Amino acid sequence: MSATPTAITREQVRHLADLARIDLEDAELDHLAPQLSVILESVASISAIAADDIEPTSHALPLTNVFRDDVVVPSLSAAAALSGAPQVEEQRFAVPKILGEE
Amino acid sequence: MITRSAAQLAAALESGETTSAQVTEAFLNRIGAVDGDVHAFLQVDSDGAMAAAAASDARRAAGAPASALDGVPIAVKDVLATQGIATTCGSKILQGWVPPYDATVVARLKAAGLPILGKTNMDEFAMGSSTEHSAYGPTRNPWDLDRIPGGSGGGSAAAIAAFEAPLAIGSDTGGSIRQPGAVTGTVGVKPTYGGVSRYGLIAMANSLDQAGPVTGSVLDAALLHEVIGGHDPLDSTSINAPATGFVEAAKQGANGDLSGVKIGVITELGGEGYQAGVLARFNESLEVMVAAGAQIVEVSCPSFVHALAAYYLIMPSEASSNLARFDAMRYGLRVTPDGDPSAEDVMRATRDAGFGDEVKRRIILGTYALSSGYYDAYYGSAQKVRTLISRDFEAAFAQADVLVSPTAPTTAFKLGEKLDDPLSMYLNDIATIPANLAGVPGMSLPCGLADEDNLPAGFQILAPAMQDARLYRVGAALESLLTKQWGGRLLDRVPELGGAR
Numbered sequence: 001m002s003a004t005p006t007a008i009t010r011e012q013v014r015h016l017a018d019l020a021r022i023d024l025e026d027a028e029l030d031h032l033a034p035q036l037s038v039i040l041e042s043v044a045s046i047s048a049i050a051a052d053d054i055e056p057t058s059h060a061l062p063l064t065n066v067f068r069d070d071v072v073v074p075s076l077s078a079a080a081a082l083s084g085a086p087q088v089e090e091q092r093f094a095v096p097k098i099l100g101e102e
Numbered sequence: 103m104i105t106r107s108a109a110q111l112a113a114a115l116e117s118g119e120t121t122s123a124q125v126t127e128a129f130l131n132r133i134g135a136v137d138g139d140v141h142a143f144l145q146v147d148s149d150g151a152m153a154a155a156a157a158s159d160a161r162r163a164a165g166a167p168a169s170a171l172d173g174v175p176i177a178v179k180d181v182l183a184t185q186g187i188a189t190t191c192g193s194k195i196l197q198g199w200v201p202p203y204d205a206t207v208v209a210r211l212k213a214a215g216l217p218i219l220g221k222t223n224m225d226e227f228a229m230g231s232s233t234e235h236s237a238y239g240p241t242r243n244p245w246d247l248d249r250i251p252g253g254s255g256g257g258s259a260a261a262i263a264a265f266e267a268p269l270a271i272g273s274d275t276g277g278s279i280r281q282p283g284a285v286t287g288t289v290g291v292k293p294t295y296g297g298v299s300r301y302g303l304i305a306m307a308n309s310l311d312q313a314g315p316v317t318g319s320v321l322d323a324a325l326l327h328e329v330i331g332g333h334d335p336l337d338s339t340s341i342n343a344p345a346t347g348f349v350e351a352a353k354q355g356a357n358g359d360l361s362g363v364k365i366g367v368i369t370e371l372g373g374e375g376y377q378a379g380v381l382a383r384f385n386e387s388l389e390v391m392v393a394a395g396a397q398i399v400e401v402s403c404p405s406f407v408h409a410l411a412a413y414y415l416i417m418p419s420e421a422s423s424n425l426a427r428f429d430a431m432r433y434g435l436r437v438t439p440d441g442d443p444s445a446e447d448v449m450r451a452t453r454d455a456g457f458g459d460e461v462k463r464r465i466i467l468g469t470y471a472l473s474s475g476y477y478d479a480y481y482g483s484a485q486k487v488r489t490l491i492s493r494d495f496e497a498a499f500a501q502a503d504v505l506v507s508p509t510a511p512t513t514a515f516k517l518g519e520k521l522d523d524p525l526s527m528y529l530n531d532i533a534t535i536p537a538n539l540a541g542v543p544g545m546s547l548p549c550g551l552a553d554e555d556n557l558p559a560g561f562q563i564l565a566p567a568m569q570d571a572r573l574y575r576v577g578a579a580l581e582s583l584l585t586k587q588w589g590g591r592l593l594d595r596v597p598e599l600g601g602a603r
Contacts (some may be wrong), residue, residue, distance in 0.1 A: 008470065016469045020422060021429075022462060023450040032463060038525055039467060043411040047479040050486030057488040059309050059339070060295045060541020061567060066338040080202035084433035095431050096438070096445045 007037045103128045105594070108174050108268040108322040115162060115173045122155035122162070122173030126217045129175050133219065133266045136599040141241050142251075142261040144180050146220035147187050151175060154217035161215060170349075171325055172215030177267035179258050180221040181228055182313065183302040184208050187218070191304050192226040192236040192254075195428050195435045195456030205302020206334045207271060207313050214329045219267050222257030226458045227425065228278055228306045230254050231530040234521050235460040242517070243286060244596050245557055249514040252282030252530075258316040259286040263596055269326055270316040275306050276413055277510075277534025279314050280546035284509035284560020287548040287592045289577070291315045291323045292534075294567045295541035296341035298327075299334035307420035308339075310413075310538040318593055320547060320578040321356065324348035327570070343568065351571040355578030358586070361395030363576060366502025370406040371533045371562075377512045379552025383559040384508045387549045390583045391576075399502050403494035408487050409536045414528060415471045415484035416539070422468025425461065428453065463524060492540045499566045504576050507533045509546035509560030537564050545573040547581055548592040558592060 010033045017024045024032070078091050087094040103125065106114070114120045130148050137143050158173035167173070183189050183201035185208075190196040204212065211218065225235035233241040233256030243251040244264040251260040255272035259282035262270055272279035274292035283290030291314045298313045305311060315326035331345025367388065372381060388398055430436040430452035431445065437452040457465070471480040498505055510530055520527040537544040542564055549561035561580065565572040585591055 012470075013466060016466045016473075017462075019473075020465045020469045021426075021446065021449045021453055022457065022465065023454040024462070025454070028454075028459075028462070032459070032466065035463060035522075035524055036467060036470075039414065039463070039528075040470075042525055043414050043480070043484075046408065046411045046415060046487060047483040049405075049408050050483060050490060054486040054489050056482060056485030057492060058485060060488075060492065060539070061339070061341070063339065066335075068335060076202055083202050084199050086430060086434070086436035093432050096443055096448050098445045100444055 008033060008040055104132050104265040106268070107319045108171060108317060109319070109325060111174050111268055112171055112325070122158040122217065123152065125173065126151050126155035126175045126219070129219055129267055136264055137266060139242065139247055139600050140244055140260050140264045140266065141239060142222055142257045142264060142266055143177070143220045144190060144192070144223050144238055144257070145188055147218060150187065151217040151219050154212070154215070158215045158217065167215065169214035169329060171269070171329060173217070174268055175217040175219050176211055177219050177222050177258060177261045177270040178208060178211070179255050179270070179272050180224055181273050181304050182208055182271060183304070184218065184221065187221060189221065190238070191228070192224040192238065193456065193458070193461070194237040195452070197435060199434055203302065206299035206336055207330045208302065210330050216269070216329070222255070222261055222270060224257055225254035226461050227304070227421070228254040228273055228275055229421070229460045229464055231277070231281055231527050232520065233257060234517065235458055237458055240517055243514045244599060245287065245514065249516055249557070250285070252285040252510070252514065254278040255282045255316060259283055259288050259290065262286070262288045262316055262318050263593065264599055268318065269322060271313060271330070272316040273303060273311055273313045274538065275310045276417060276538050277531040279316060280534045280544055280560065280562060281510045281530055283316065283546040285514040285558060287558030287596070289317045289320055289323050289545070289547045291327060291545045291573060292537060292543060293327060293331060293570055294341065294543045296339050297345060297543070297570060298331050299337040299340050301334055301336035305424040307417040308424060309420060310417060318591070320574060320581045321349070321352045323545070324352040324574045341568070347571045348574045351574035352578040355575040356582045358394055358579050358582045360391055360576065360579050363396045363504070364399060364502045365391060365396050365576070366399050366401040366498050366505045368406065368498070368505050368507045369400055369402045370404065371507035375511050375529070375532070376508055377552060377554065379554045380508050380512060380559040383550035383552060384561060387561050387580060387584065390587065391580060394579060394583055401498040401501050401505065403498055403536070405487060405490035405494045406536050409491055409539055410528065410532055412484040412487040412491070412539060413535045414467070415480050416488065418464040418468030419471045419481050420468070422465045422472065425465055428456065460524070488539050491536055495536070495540045495542055495566070504572050505564040507562050509533060509562040513552045513555055513557035513559060533562060542567050543570040543573055545577050547577050549580070549584060550592065
């Protein structure tokens, strides 16, 4: 088992926030990075506890796939589905451009 | 009127002593009188509640009430979608969002005839133990307005303790129903995972989240649990079994007889780190139960000491993934930066403006724990610890019918005291988290006031999965024994708030 780092740098926080699509300001980075290190330090011991042969649990109760009959049931109208949208155009969600310059 | 239990109100409605319109109006008036101080509510729906009350009275008059609780009003945590009533999850990113559909829990409340008074305050996206992380300001504890009401469901618990509602709904991912119950002297139940539908419950950590009753008495919780529980085809993790027997168990328990009941005291959830007054009330409760015929066994759950660490990896991992849906495209806030921004630029700016500190902390922590290279060491290891915790529960339930501990290590702390010390805030949930990781049901009920500060302490009862009825049997017994000893309910000792009682 590889050693797990227990501190998280300001640059790492910036990178993680980027992956999570959050624009953190400098002041937020200063504030959050040390707090995250403290939290990480307190949970880092986790990797040494369970033996390799312990099965992981994702859900408390066993999950099975659930199907329903393939029949049409009432659903939201287009107007209801769009009712909370920041911007709507021609019965669709209007979004900013999704591609950059290149 | 407003200090009566939901069961008493239901009886008064049935006998014709009062009407739902009168009851609902009394609670709306109480909200108007005291919620300026308590701030339990984010939205009050007076018109909707009064219309539902009138409909309930019409059903009663026609001799066809929809349920035992028809006409008894209720408050709903703002984590559940309510058609036509704004639902914010305590976040700016959902400010003003009016859901086009009802959560299944809400649909069942409406079908059972309960007027919805409004939506209660909570830590943003249910992340917190104090309700201070709400984007709309904190809720205050009716026992002491300078103290926290617990969290994340502080609004629902405070609404009960301040007599602003006779019933409320909460949600519990790591203790958000039970810990607020403990620090406000109210009752809270986290059902077995899958026992109550999560459809329309805005997800924080979907393998842990569970909605449940927040009330002033064990019987009230049982009545409400039977209304909201049971199979829902809209939730793939819903258990296909009826939610029955809770009221019967609570009524059986109320006779105060615990003969033959084996109660396991969890060694790891007590002692160091627990406030003396909390432990004193807990130990006295055990003595009361022994005098009523219960047998006490000490059980060890050695992996529970790792539950907090496992939880603070699994929960943020699931949360970081669940909260990716708040992308400023389909609903909620949209912040558009200057210039000619792309959809991604809009997302980044919106999520920075719309999420508070605690939400950002958890999203970043979860993103980290799930990143390639760290996944096995963090998320994978935490899932293994989850297995060990379930095994501890299995072994413990082989020795005892129910397990018990203090619900929270301390009484309510002061507002602001732990706001910028996340780790110390997290420690509040140390005794409630194991039940979520294993999916077992848990209840908190008041067991007295701590000597140091005269604030409520909570007694936690845990039962095996699908055995929620045991919580009601044992909880109602302890409640009835303690109430007899005190000469009244603990809630009757809440200090007078602004309005006339």
